Amino acid sequence: MPDSAPVSTNGYRGRFAPSPTGSLHLGSLLAAVASYADARAHRGVWLVRLEDLDRPREVPGAADDILRTLYAFGFRWDEPVVFQRDRTHAYQAAxxxxxxxxxxxxxxxSRAEIARLGPPGIDGPIYPGTCRGGLPHGRHPRTIxxxxxxxxxxFSDRIQGMQSQVVGDSIGDFxxxxxxxxxxxxxxxxxDDAWQRVTHVVRGADLLLSTPRQILLQQALGLxxxxxxxxxxxxxxxxRKLSKSLAAAPVDPSSPLAVLKRVWTLLGQEPPxxxxxxxxxxxxxxARWRIERVPASSMLHFQLERTERHDQYQVG
Structure with missing residues (x-):
């Protein structure tokens, strides 16, 4: 277990929650750096949670590899790592x-039916409400x-500004x-955020459209x-997103400093x-972290340079 960094009891609790579907890549590292720097700049607690609910997509050994890589890059978490696979009872209770x-x-x-019948929404086809009034004759339940x-x-996003969404109109029943x-x-x-008493979430903009759904559920459950x-x-x-690009190759834990400096620059921060x-x-x-310097954009373009190892890349 890693050493804990000195923290105060000011109430700030942040977290980094990767999915073990592969090794830590550059996009995940960018989110981890921002999350960690924001927590430490506030002298807060920083947690790591492995979101491993989707067992069919989990890559064997990826969870341990992610934790080793985070440690090699200088990250230190303050409480034991939480694995979502151990928390299914809590999700079912909710x-x-x-x-x-x-x-x-x-x-x-089925997904194919929704894709065929649902009008386009901001995050894929909107569910057309086929089963809202009850399962049609001959249908069997698939999802809830x-x-x-x-x-x-x-809600006000600390980087992206004010956000507004009518979930029923934009997403439908999810x-x-x-x-x-x-x-x-x-x-x-x-x-999990409520259970771990997380007060601040710093994560990738690919989850921005999901946030209103999460707030809706928080309000319904009184969280x-x-x-x-x-x-x-x-x-x-x-x-292309990293998951569809060569950049999805793992960051190199044997040479963390060069990658960290480049990520820090991408986050708009003053270079060390x-x-x-x-x-x-x-x-x-x-000491120099300023979240207001992070670009208020949903995407950042970057170039890659091949390293000597053929299965890893660094930012160029």
Missing amino acids: LDRLTALGLTYPCGC RCRTDTQRID VLRRADGIHAYQLAVII PQPDYAHVPLLVDDAG RSDCSLSAFWQQAI
């Missing part, structure tokens, strides 16, 4: 509570959905438990709403001294 409130219903529609309405969700029995990310993440900040998503020159050590980098970075 789902039962939502059902008791009349906010869920079973759905027998959250019943939405015309309530508008407004899934809380998948056809394979796995609880959906939108439900699990808000239950506290953290302060949100979404850092830009890294894309390559072709505009060129000759600093890893520990000195973090000391300077935490």
Whole structure:
């Protein structure tokens, strides 16, 4: 278990929550750096949570590899790592509570049907409400959905500014438990954030559109709403997300300082001294962190340089 950094009891609790579907890549590192720097600049607690609910997509050994890489890059977490696979009872209890409130219903529609019948929304096709009034004859339940309405969700993002979304109009009734029995990310993440008393969430802008759904669930369950900040998503020159790009190759834990300095620059921060050590980098970075300098953009373009190892890349 890593050494804990000195923290105060000012109430700030942040977290980094990667999914072990592969090694830590550059986009995940950017979110981790921003999350860690913001927590430490506030002399707060910083946690790591492995979001490993989606077992079919999990890569064996990826969780341990992510933790080793974070440690090699100088990250130190303050409490034991939490694994979502150990928390399914909590997600089911929350789902039962939502059902008791009349906010869920079973759905027998397949993804292909929704794609064919649902109008386009901001995050894929909008669920057309086929099963909202009850399962049609001959249908069997596949998923459990959250019943939405015309309530508008407004929140202020510390990087992206004011955000507003009517979940029912933009997304539709969304899934809380998948056809394979796995609880959906939108439900699990808000239950874990509340349980871990997370006060500040700093994460990638690919999750910005999900935040209103999470706030809606927080409000329904009477859970506290953290302060949100979404850092830009890294894309390559072709505009591809890291998961669809060569940049998804793992960052090199044997040479962390050069990568950290480049990530720090991408976050719009004042560069540290060129000759600093890893520990000195973090000391300077935490002292100089200003979240208002992070670009208020949903995407950042970058170029890559191949390293001597063919399976790893650094930012160029």
